[in-house]
Amino acid sequence: MLALYYYPGNASLLPHMMLREIGAEFELRLVDRGQNAQKSAEYLKLNPSGRIPVLVDGDLVLFETAAIALHLADKFPQAGLAPALGTSERAEFYKWMIHLTNTPQAEYRAWFYPHEHVSDEAAAPAVKQASSERLNRMFDVISEQLGDRTWLLGDRFSAADLFLFMLIRWGRGMPRPPRSLPNLNALAERVLARPAVQQAIDAEGLKAPIF
Template identity: 60%
Template structure:
């Protein structure tokens, strides 16, 4: 039985939701950041970067949220979390998932951790403001892409949707949360209505505002 290691409201959220969408048994291990469990010798033996998520399934030890999402979509094709390989729809799925992790998520790490890049409160505030402006541009583009669509790929829910939902959740305390945009707002409400998403939030002990 697979085991997903994560922390509440982190990059583990997307694969956590997917595991619940799939509906197969799995174990969820929520590490305690305050106790430094993600830096313990036992966890570093699984993920030498000391970050979440990590999926352990038999001999397979896999980290990086997008990689786990792709693996789960391929491992359980009956869940229909990704279009068929070799189709134009699959190519679009790749485009969105890679964009979300390489462009949007990477920018969010800059926003949340300016101290890793510049020194001094004033410089960090300016760095964060510039990052937030770039994030606003990303979410404006995603909002436009969702016009007339139920899900990111159109009428079909896919692994890209919980990934986008996760990133939008991280904007909830920013100056302009993703939920305030014309298409993203209703989209996020639709994602939250899915039983797998509700169950994931309950398991992670998360309260409103959900996004």
């Protein structure tokens, strides 16, 4: 059976939502960040970087959120969370998955943990402010690319939309949250309405406002 090491609302939310969409049997294994469990010797054997999530699939132990998402899309093609291999639509899917993990997801590190980017704690607020401004520009670009389409791939729902939903959710406490962009808000509402997403949110005990 698949096992997902998670913490509520963390990057593990993406593969958790995907597993619910797929309808696969899996076990959720809580990594209690409140107790710094992600830095425990036991967890570091799974992911030496000490970050969440990790997916265990038989003998495969996989970390990195985007890698887990791509593995699940490939392992369960019948779920339709990615277009067919070798198609231009699949290339567009890769583009969005890589962009989301390399650009806004990576930038959130400076927003949430500005102290990691300075040697003088007094500079942390400036790092956070600059990160907020960069995130605003990133979401502006995503909004422009999305336009009035239903999903990032047009009429086709994919794991990329779940990824974007998670990133929109992470920005709910920003001075200008991503949901303030009407088309991003509309996409997030469409994702939130999906039964599998509701199941993941309920299982993790996430409370309103969701995004």
